[in-house]
Amino acid sequence: MNINIEGYGMQNFDDSMIAIAIAKELDKEAAKAYCAVQVGDKVQGLAYQPQDGETLKFLTFADDGGAHAFRHSSSHIMAQAIQHLFPDTKFGIGPAIKDGFYYDLDSEHIFTEEDLAAIEQEMKKIIKANYKFERAEVDRSEALKYFADKDEIYKVDLIEHLPEDAVITFYTQGDFVDLCAGPHLLSTGSVKAFKLMSLAGAYWRGDSDNKMLQRVYGTSFPNKEELDAYLFKLEEAKRRDHRKLGQELELFLLMDEGPGFPFFLPKGMVLRNQLENYWREEHAKWGYSEIKTPLILNRALWERSGHWDHYKNNMYFTQIDEGDYAVKPMNCPGCMLTYKAKPHSYKELPLRLAEMGIVHRHELSGVLHGLMRVRCFTQDDAHIFMTEEQIKEEIIGVTKMIDSFYSLFGFNYHVELSTRPAKAMGSEEIWHMAEAVLAEAMQEMSKEYVINEGDGAFYGPKLDFHLEDSLGRTWQCGTIQLDFQMPEKFDLSYIGADNQPHRPVMIHRVIFGSIERFIGILIEHYAGAFPLWLAPVQAKVLTITDRQNEYAAAVAAQLAQAGIRVELDDRSEKIGYKIRAAQTEKIPYMLVVGDKEAEDGTVALRKRAEGDLGVFATADVIKRLQEEIASKAQ
RNA sequence: GCUGGAAUAGCUCAGUUGGUAGAGCAGCUGAUUCGUAAUCAGCAGGUCGCGUGUUCAACUCACGUUUCCAGCUCCA
Secondary structure: OEEEEOOOEEEEOOOOOOHHHHHHHHOHHHHOOEEEEEEOOEEEOOOOOOOOOOEEEEEEOOOHHHHHHHHHHHHHHHHHHHHHHOOOOEEOOOOEEOOEEEEEEEOOOOOOHHHHHHHHHHHHHHHHHOOEOEEEEEOHHHHHHHHHHOOOHHHHHHHHOOOOOOOEEEEEEOOEEEEOOOOOOOEHHHOOEEEEEEEEEEEHHHOOOOOEEEEEEEEEEOOHHHHHHHHHHHHHHHHOOHHHHHHHOOOEEOOOOOOOOOEEOHHHHHHHHHHHHHHHHHHHHOOOEEOOOOOEEEHHHHHHHOHHHHOHHHOEEEEEOOEEEEEOOOOHHHHHHHHHOOOOEHHHOOEEEEEEEEEEOOOOHHHOEOOOEOOEEEEEEEEEEEOHHHHHHHHHHHHHHHHHHHHHOOOEEEEEEEOOOOOOOOOHHHHHHHHHHHHHHHHHOOOOEEEEOOOOEOOEOEEEEEEEOOOOOEEEEEEEEEEOHHHHHOOOOEEOOOOOEEOOEEEEEEOOOOHHHHHHHHHHHHOOOOOOOOOOOOEEEEEOOHHHHHHHHHHHHHHHHOOOOEEEEOOOOOHHHHHHHHHHOOOOEEEEEOHHHHHHOEEEEEEOOOEEEEEEEHHHHHHHHHHHHHHOOO
16 A cells, blocks of 8 residues: 655555554654654554555654643553552543643542552553553444443443444553543553642533532653653742742732732832833823723613623622612723713724723632732723724734733733624624624734634624743733624714714723733743843842941932932841842842942942843943833843 | 632741640841851740630641632633
8 A cells, every 4th residue: 555654755565554563664763752643634543554545644742643642541541540449430531631631530539649649659550561552443332331331420421422423432451441532552651751740620521510520630751851841840830930929029919808809019019010101101102092980880880781780790799878889890881981971073083092990800719819810900901992994903003012012021922813602792794794804904914813713702703812921831811802782782973974973893902911910920921030121129239348338328329319229238248148138039230339339439230140240330330220121121 | 619638937837646836037136347149146926827616635636617729610
C-alpha cells in the first residue's frame, strides 16, 4: 500500500503493517517518541492499520494530539490503580486536560492526600507491567450489559447518551476495561513520569443539580525533566500569586468583615491611580467624555433594564423612604438615563460616554478569589451610541485602543467572537449583520479570532479579548458588545439629517475589564516588580551612616519636588541591610549616599534588576527617572 | 451554593495520648557608624477565627458558625 507520511513523502509498505511498524521502519529512534498518529483530521492510536492512499502524521508529546493520548492513557492507568485499591469505586469520566488529566469517582471512601501516594505506588506497578492498551469495538447492548452488570451507573449513563450510530469502543489494559473513544498509547510502560496533583469535587456531567463526585487530578510527561519543569512552573506561579504579593507589598487587603470587598492600601492606590490616570488621558485622546452615575438607583429603572427580572440573584437591594432600590451591578442603565436626558442630533454621533463604574454583584461565596473575583469592582466602562453605518469604524477604533493598552504592559492576547445564543432577543437578520460587522472589523485589522458559536449575550454578539500573562495563562479582560436591546428598552433616539427620530446602535466596552482584576493580573505578570511608571515607590534614598542623614533628606526632597515617589531609609543599619529591604520591596531605584556623595552633591545609583550603576549628579538621576517614567517603559 | 481541606503574634510557621502557648522575621529601645541582598543585645507582642457542648481541665475532642484554600458550577 502507498502511504503519504508527513516529513517523508509517499512511501510503499506491506498491507498488514500498523502505524508503529511503519514508524519504526522509517526511523527507529524517532518512533520511540511517538504517542499517536494523525490520519486526515482524526487522531488514532499507533496500532492503527492504515489504508492505501492515506496521509499519516506521527504525533509526539509536543503535539496536542500526542499529549492528549498520553494523558488520557495516564488517566486510565490511575483508574486501574484505584480499582485495585478501592474496588467499590464507580467511575465517571477520565479525560486528558490542558496540563494533565483527571478521573471522576463515586465512592463511599473519601479520598485523601495519603491515598494519592498509595495510588501512585500502584500506578508504578501498572506502568512496570507494561500492559497493552487493547481496543475493541463493542455492540451497544453488549456494552450496556457489561457495565450494568458491574453496576457502573455512570458508564451506563454515558452509553445511553451516545448517538444511535456511535461506534462504541472499549479499551482494555490488563484487568481494567473502560468505555473510551481513545486513542491511547501502545502500552502503560510509556508513561515515564507522572504525579497525582490534587483532589476536588466535581458535579456529574458538570451540572450542579447532579451528584458531586470526587475528582483526582494528575499530570504526566514522557520524562522526569519535563515533569520537573512543569512543577517548577507551578511553584513560580505560586510565588507570583497576587494574594501573596498583595500582602507582602502592602497593596490591598481582604478582611473577614467584607468577603469579596477588597481594601486598597496606600501603595495599591498609587498603582490604581496610575492606571486610572493613564486611562483618562487615553480616553480624552480617543474622543470619550467621562461621566459618573449613582451607585444606587430605584426599582423602576432596574425593571426597565431587565435586571430586576434576570439578574436579581446577583444584586444587592436596599430601601429608601419605603421605596425599593438596588445597588448597581452594571453601569449601562445609568448611562442610558444620561443619554436620554436631552435630545441628540446625528451630528453628535458617535457619542462615547466613559465611566469608571463601581459595581456590586453578589457572587457565590465559593468563587471569590483575591482581586480576580470579587463582589465589588470597578469597570472601565464606556457606552458608544452611533448609527449603524458607524459600527465598523467604532469597533476598529476600540480594538486599536485595546491593542495599545495591552501592548503597553507587554501582554499578548487573542480575540474571540461570540455569536447568537439560543435565547437571543432581536431578529436573526440584525444578528447576522452585527456578527458580520464584528468579523469584518477583525479582518480589516488582520486580527486572528476564534468563533464561539452561540456564546453571545442575549442582547447582542461580542468580541472578547483574552490576554496572556508572563506565565502563559490567559485572562478575559476586554470586551466589545453590540447591544440592540438597551436602546430599544430605553427608547433612545437621535434626530437624523432627515429631521426624523432614529434608534441609535450601542456598544458596551471595557478595556481593563475590572480595575481590580487587572491589578491582580499585573501583580502576577510583573511578579510585583512593576515598571517605574507604576511602581508605588519609585526610588529610595539609603544612607551609609548617620552623617549623611541631612544630605539624604535633601536628595529625597529634591526627587519628591520633581514628582518622583521617593522614600528615605536613614535607619542606623548597614547598607547591605537597607539594600536587601529595598530589593524585597521591589523598589526600582536605590540612591545610596555616603560621605563622598554628600561632599560632591551626587548619588550612587542602584537599579533593582541590574545592581550598582555608579555615581551620578542628583539632577541627572532625576532627569533619567523622569524620562523613564514618561516613556512608561517595561 | 456544592465537595474536600485549613484557621495559633503584623508575617511565615512549631506546639508531642487534653494539663490555659513557642521560634524566626517585622516592630520598639539601646549599642554600633559600617560602601551595594540580613550587626549585636534587650523589650514588647496571642480570649490559639467565633459560639455551644463534653471534661476536674480544651489550642488539642464533638457539634454549629464565619472566613480562607483547592476544585466544581458561575464570571469582569
